Amino acid sequence: MYDKTVRRRRAVLALLVVLSLLLLTAYFGESSGGGLHGVQRTFLTIVSPIQDGANKALKPVRDVFGWFGETIHAKGQRDELRKQIDKLRPELAAAQAEQRTYRQLIGLYHLNRLGVSDYHPVAATVVGKSPNIWYSTVTIDKGSPDGVRVNDPVINSEGLVGKVVAVEPDGAQVDLITDSTMGVSARIGTGSATGIVQPKVGDPNDLLLQYLPANTQATKGEYVVTSGTVAGPDDSLYPPGLLIGQVTSVNEESAYTSVNVHPIANLHNLDVVEVLTSHSGGTAARASSLAAALPAGQTGERTANGEQLASTGSGG
């Protein structure tokens, strides 16, 4: 009985293996139009509708499993992307810093070509900023050996930034135009009347152009530039035509007109500035060039404005 069972088991196994090998050989040897291929195609024709039905019926199950799989896959991707972000973030920050510096240097280069170079500008890097929220002072890396002196105007590619208030051999401190002690002689781009630009009380990020004659015409969006006159008895002379800001509103008062001015220079992101170390460059031609560098939107007034500024500049 046992032998019979063993023999039958082995015979079945041998039969199945031989059958498999025969099928394999025959299938592998015949062409695609052969009998076994035909059987396979017939089987597929019969089974296809069932398979389609089963596929449709089992789609929800597949979707559920797929959802789990895709979620796991998505989590893996998320972790991978987070790693990439962590890796790229410092590179992006460095690239942005470089780009910002580059833009400022390009702006200064253009400004120099327009006449500022006659004021012997000394390029400096901002190495320290006032830690309080007012951002009214910054420290630069150029000092007395570079020709920097107290009251020298400081500009960047956008316009007037402030003036030097203290000089050391290895650096200097600059008061920004938003500092409460600052006062800059300025004019509205299209007019001839001059006033004093000072920080607005209670809002250090905003400026106020005060002491304009009562009949001064000013409209919102006009540019405010340095007039080139002295701001005080001992102050330095700012070159005429340096951009300070844009008029945001006009306040009519009894004896004077004052306008609110939003600084053009982004004083929160100063990286590269220029210190104008010579005060004797304010000629009419240079003032005219600087005035011509006013941003677009004031094209119609540029020539006349430049001339007016030039005359004031030579007087300052």
Next chain:
Amino acid sequence: MTGTPSPGLIARVAALSVVVVFFQIGVVSEVPVFGVNADLTPLLVAFVGLLCGSLVGSVTGFAVGLLVDLALLQTLGLTSLVFTLIGYWAGRLRELRDPQAALTPLLVGAAAAAVALVGYSLMEFLLGVDAPVSLDLLRQIVLGTFVDTIVALPMWAIVRRVLDGALPEDPRRRRRRRAYTTGGLSPLTKA
């Protein structure tokens, strides 16, 4: 089980095989896990062999392999050959050792999956498929075995549940169960 299988058992095995093959083709093959797809068919063959013996195991392996080859337009006889050997081996394991450990299905499932994947790859190479033995292939085999091992226990539970009522009583297992419940002594000895 070494005798002739009952018609009920044959019917259950056949129905289970058809359902599993279609479920494999329709669902499991569409859901990648860790970049590979689980394959329930070698698990089915191995578990049928483990429950029913080498004869039923090898025949089921041949039939399931043929069904897979027909349905997927693969080389006829290739999967049949591999699955026949898996079913026979699992059946012989039961007939010779009859392992009762709880992890037996897990190990048998893992071994069946590995044999199926390696055997299928070997056969393809023997038939002249122009593919390099790359790390990617090894990764697929390892991951495929791992995924099949994960689904081995649920698959075992399903196969056992479906076939349980049709499995004939095995004299050896009956003896073992009696020894376990009576402390190794027959009621006569005890008396």
